[in-house]
Amino acid sequence: MSKIMLIGYNPPALERDTKIEAAHYRSWQFLDPLLEDGHQICLCANTMLSTRPDGLDSQPDLPHEWKNQLIYRPIMLHQKRNWVRDLQQIHDEFQPDCIVAVNFDCCLAATKLQTNRPIWMDIYGDYMTIVQAACYRAGRDRGISTSVAFFRQVLKTGDVFSGCGTPQKHMLAGELAFTGRLNAETFGYEYTQVILPGSSPKDGSEDANITTPSDLPDIPNDAFTVLWCGGYNTWTDVDTLFAGLEIAMQADPNVHFLSVGANTYEGEDNVYDRFKQMIANSEYKERYHLLGWRPYSDVAYFYQESDVGINIDAMHYETVYGTRTRLVEMIAAGLPVITSTGCELSDLIDRKGAGLIFDTADAQGLGKQILYLATDRQKCTEMAQVALNYAQKDLSFGVTTMPVRNWVKNPAHAPDARGTFGLKQFEYQARSMVRQLIWHFTGLGFVANSLFRRS
Numbered sequence: 166m167s168k169i170m171l172i173g174y175n176p177p178a179l180e181r182d183t184k185i186e187a188a189h190y191r192s193w194q195f196l197d198p199l200l201e202d203g204h205q206i207c208l209c210a211n212t213m214l215s216t217r218p219d220g221l222d223s224q225p226d227l228p229h230e231w232k233n234q235l236i237y238r239p240i241m242l243h244q245k246r247n248w249v250r251d252l253q254q255i256h257d258e259f260q261p262d263c264i265v266a267v268n269f270d271c272c273l274a275a276t277k278l279q280t281n282r283p284i285w286m287d288i289y290g291d292y293m294t295i296v297q298a299a300c301y302r303a304g305r306d307r308g309i310s311t312s313v314a315f316f317r318q319v320l321k322t323g324d325v326f327s328g329c330g331t332p333q334k335h336m337l338a339g340e341l342a343f344t345g346r347l348n349a350e351t352f353g354y355e356y357t358q359v360i361l362p363g364s365s366p367k368d369g370s371e372d373a374n375i376t377t378p379s380d381l382p383d384i385p386n387d388a389f390t391v392l393w394c395g396g397y398n399t400w401t402d403v404d405t406l407f408a409g410l411e412i413a414m415q416a417d418p419n420v421h422f423l424s425v426g427a428n429t430y431e432g433e434d435n436v437y438d439r440f441k442q443m444i445a446n447s448e449y450k451e452r453y454h455l456l457g458w459r460p461y462s463d464v465a466y467f468y469q470e471s472d473v474g475i476n477i478d479a480m481h482y483e484t485v486y487g488t489r490t491r492l493v494e495m496i497a498a499g500l501p502v503i504t505s506t507g508c509e510l511s512d513l514i515d516r517k518g519a520g521l522i523f524d525t526a527d528a529q530g531l532g533k534q535i536l537y538l539a540t541d542r543q544k545c546t547e548m549a550q551v552a553l554n555y556a557q558k559d560l561s562f563g564v565t566t567m568p569v570r571n572w573v574k575n576p577a578h579a580p581d582a583r584g585t586f587g588l589k590q591f592e593y594q595a596r597s598m599v600r601q602l603i604w605h606f607t608g609l610g611f612v613a614n615s616l617f618r619r620s
Contacts, residue, residue: 478508
C-alpha cells in the first residue's frame with residue numbers, strides 16, 4: 166500500500182451545513198476509492214475559516230470507516246500567510262510515496278512543494294476556458310497572462326494529468342505540447358487520463374438518512390417537478406431555461422420548477438438575478454420555487470421529491486471541454502435528466518438512455534422534452550431506473566477513478582523528470598531565440614526538411 170498526500174477540498178461529509186460545490190465532490194471521488202484500496206492518506210483539505218467556526222486546528226468528525234487510514238490536515242491554500250511553509254511541513258512529516266492534487270488551485274499549490282515524489286494532477290474542466298468565461302463576465306482581459314503563467318507552472322510540474330472527459334484529455338495534450346513536454350523523452354508516454362464525474366457510493370436509492378427540511382415549498386403532490394440543483398454561472402442559459410419552462414407550464418398545469426442553488430458570483434449582471442426578474446413577470450410565477458443555496462444535508466430530500474433534473478448551458482469552449490457535476494448527482498439519486506448538448510457527459514447520458522437531450526438554445530426542444538416525461542410518468546420511472554443503474558455502475562467512484570487507483574500502486578515520474586534543466590536545454594533555448602530573431606528580420610530560419618522529410 167502507498168502513502169498518499171492528497172491535496173483537495175473537504176468531501177461533502179465534512180461540509181454538511183455549508184454550500185457544496187464541484188470541488189468538494191471531486192475530492193471525495195478521489196479520496197473514497199483510495200481509502201477503499203487500503204492506502205494511507207493525508208488529506209490536506211483546502212478550507213476557509215468561514216466554514217470552520219471551530220478553527221483550523223480542530224479535527225472534524227470523520228466517518229468511522231476513514232479513521233484508521235486518514236490523517237486530516239486543513240490548510241488555507243493561497244489565503245493564509247505562510248501556507249507554503251505549512252504545506253511543506255505536512256509533506257515532510259508524512260513522507261508520502263506520491264502526491265495527488267485535485268482541482269486546479271490545489272495543483273498550483275503542489276508546485277510550491279520541495280519534493281522528489283511523483284505528482285498526479287487532476288484539473289477538473291479546462292482552466293483557460295474558465296478564465297475566458299470570467300473575462301467575458303468582467304468585460305475585460307485583465308489576468309489572462311497571469312493565468313497562463315500559473316497554468317504553465319502546473320503543466321511543467323505534474324507527472325500525470327487527468328481531466329473530466331475525452332475532449333479535455335486531448336486539450337491537455339495540446340497544452341502540454343506548448344509547454345515543451347511532448348519531447349524526445351516522452352514520446353509514447355501517456356500523460357493524460359480521463360476521469361469522468363463520479364457517483365458517490367452513498368447516493369442513490371438509500372432513503373434511511375434522508376431528512377425533511379423544515380421550510381418546504383408549496384408544491385402539490387400530483388405536480389411534475391423539474392429540479393435545478395447547483396450554481397447559476399456565467400454560462401447558464403437562463404433565457405432558454407425560462408422560455409422552455411414557460412412552454413411546458415402553458416401546456417401542462419402540473420409542471421412546477423424547483424431550484425436549489427443560486428448565483429456563483431456577485432455582480433449586477435449575474436444571471437440568477439435576471440432569471441428571478443423574468444419569473445416575477447411570468448403568468449405562472451406561482452409554479453416557480455426558488456430556494457437559493459441549501460445545506461448539503463437538505464439536498465437528498467429535494468432529489469427524492471422531484472421527477473426530473475435539468476441542466477442547461479450556453480455554447481462556448483468551457484461547455485465543450487468541461488462537464489456538469491450536477492448531472493451525475495441527479496442520476497445517482499435516481500432522477501432522469503434533461504440536458505442541453507455540449508459537454509461529453511450529456512452525450513453519454515443520452516446514449517445510455519439515462520436522460521433526454523435538446524439542442525443548445527432550443528427552448529422549444531426543452532419544453533418538448535419536459536412535456537414528454539410529464540405526460541408519460543411510466544417512461545419517466547423507467548428512465549429513472551436506467552439512470553440509477555448507469556450512475557451506480559459505469560459512473561461509480563471506483564470505476565471512474567481506475568486510472569489513478571492503478572497509478573498509486575507504483576507511482577512514477579514522467580520520463581522528462583522535473584528539475585532537469587541543464588546545459589543542453591540552455592543551448593536549445595539559445596538556438597531558439599536566435600532562430601526567432603532571424604525569422605523576424607529575414608523570414609528565414611525555418612528548416613522544414615529536417616522536421617518533416619525524414620523517412
